[in-house]
Amino acid sequence: MAQINQHFLKLQAGYLFPEIGRRVSAFQKDHPDAPIIKLGIGDVTKPLAPAIVEAMHQAVDEMGAEAHGYGPENGYSFLTDAIREHDYQARGVKIAADEIFVSDGSKQDSGNIQEIFGTDCQISVTDPSYPVYVDTNVMAGRTGEADSEGRYEGIIYLPASEKNGFIPPPPDQRVDLAYLCSPNNPTGAVANRDQLGQWVQWARTHDAILIFDAAYDAFIQDPDLPRSIFEIDGARECAIEMRSFSKRAGFTGTRCAYTVIPKEVFGRSVKGEPVSLNALWGRRHATKFNSVPYVIQKAAAAVFSPDGAAQTAAQVADYMRNARLIREGLGGAGFSVFGGEHAPYIWMKTPNGLSSWDFFDQLLTRAHVVGTPGSGFGPSGEGYFRISAFNSQENVEAAIERIREGFGQ
Numbered sequence: 024m025a026q027i028n029q030h031f032l033k034l035q036a037g038y039l040f041p042e043i044g045r046r047v048s049a050f051q052k053d054h055p056d057a058p059i060i061k062l063g064i065g066d067v068t069k070p071l072a073p074a075i076v077e078a079m080h081q082a083v084d085e086m087g088a089e090a091h092g093y094g095p096e097n098g099y100s101f102l103t104d105a106i107r108e109h110d111y112q113a114r115g116v117k118i119a120a121d122e123i124f125v126s127d128g129s130k131q132d133s134g135n136i137q138e139i140f141g142t143d144c145q146i147s148v149t150d151p152s153y154p155v156y157v158d159t160n161v162m163a164g165r166t167g168e169a170d171s172e173g174r175y176e177g178i179i180y181l182p183a184s185e186k187n188g189f190i191p192p193p194p195d196q197r198v199d200l201a202y203l204c205s206p207n208n209p210t211g212a213v214a215n216r217d218q219l220g221q222w223v224q225w226a227r228t229h230d231a232i233l234i235f236d237a238a239y240d241a242f243i244q245d246p247d248l249p250r251s252i253f254e255i256d257g258a259r260e261c262a263i264e265m266r267s268f269s270k271r272a273g274f275t276g277t278r279c280a281y282t283v284i285p286k287e288v289f290g291r292s293v294k295g296e297p298v299s300l301n302a303l304w305g306r307r308h309a310t311k312f313n314s315v316p317y318v319i320q321k322a323a324a325a326v327f328s329p330d331g332a333a334q335t336a337a338q339v340a341d342y343m344r345n346a347r348l349i350r351e352g353l354g355g356a357g358f359s360v361f362g363g364e365h366a367p368y369i370w371m372k373t374p375n376g377l378s379s380w381d382f383f384d385q386l387l388t389r390a391h392v393v394g395t396p397g398s399g400f401g402p403s404g405e406g407y408f409r410i411s412a413f414n415s416q417e418n419v420e421a422a423i424e425r426i427r428e429g430f431g432q
């Protein structure tokens with residue numbers, strides 16, 4: 024028998040969302056008529072916008088008329104140019120075409136990026152955080168075992184709490200790689216310019232790399248809040264950014280995202296020589312990835328067309344209306360709720376001091392509502408619960424009513 028990667032055995036339980044799916048399926052099997060409302064995984068519930076569908080149809084026809092084989096591994100220029108213009112230039116940020124790497128998802132990118140760093144690198148995560156950051160570093164062998172609360176030895180956890188508005192300041196020590204997500208999954212908090220400025224300053228002082236996950240940038244409602252880490256002076260020398268079409272344009276089943284690595288951001292070799300992270304990621308991307316399908320990239324480019332932009336903005340507005348309904352509906356009933364103003368997630372304290380998973384189980388069995396236990400995102404998530412705004416208004420209103428009836432205080 025071949026020896027396995029022993030580090031995988033350190034992983035706690037299964038991946039969060041399949042575990043939720045397993046519990047929901049088991050309940051559904053025993054209660055086939057239960058009208059379950061899912062506000063768990065942040066998966067879109069609206070179909071692709073018409074402008075996107077039209078672009079896909081057209082691209083399929085083009086592929087039927089002439090061969091479109093392997094695309095450029097970093098993305099077609101029709102897409103990278105649209106990204107540069109609309110996501111960056113429009114906000115005063117200059118990004119070169121060869122600093123953008125189009126991919127099939129930010130989950131993959133945020134999980135794979137650690138590969139280009141040494142296994143001795145120390146990482147920090149805000150706690151709670153998207154589980155992919157921690158799990159992929161565990162798999163790579165950058166940690167020891169987890170303690171009884173699920174805290175892995177060797178990772179610096181930065182607690183996100185009510186006290187710091189769920190945006191922790193940078194660590195007071197050096198780490199090599201710091202993961203940061205704003206608008207935040209799972210807490211729904213958003214970092215302002217000063218807070219991101221502090222992180223950039225810290226990264227530059229400590230020669231650290233910020234891995235900035237901006238998958239939810241389209242949900243920011245205040246135009247003065249930064250959507251990109253590159254809106255902050257100095258970030259080009261220390262940050263890598265990930266953005267996605269998943270939530271902003273309904274691409275969770277279609278898959279398209281991108282990572283930006285400026286040419287000024289460097290790591291170092293064991294000999295201490297500077298190495299371009301842009302070049303290293305490019306090398307990795309070209310070796311392990313053969314570009315996002317032409318039809319999908321055409322669909323992604325259509326997100327930036329006038330119709331596509333208007334239609335996807337309307338979808339985001341609908342989800343954000345749901346977020347407001349949840350925030351106000353549960354807040355008004357006495358629950359402690361956070362987030363949901365610039366993000367599609369509401370972070371709530373579990374009622375009656377229940378643990379996150381106990382509340383999950385009670386909510387499922389008594390109210391037939393599915394959410395996500397906060398502890399699944401890290402030890403500081405214990406005692407909290409995430410509710411997603413991705414569903415119809417009707418379902419969201421029904422879920423709020425059931426939570427209020429079942430658990431109102």
Ligand code: MLT
Nearest residue numbers: 063064065066130153208
């Ligand atoms: C979530 O619910 O946290 C996300 O949908 C998961 C993901 O984007 O992979």
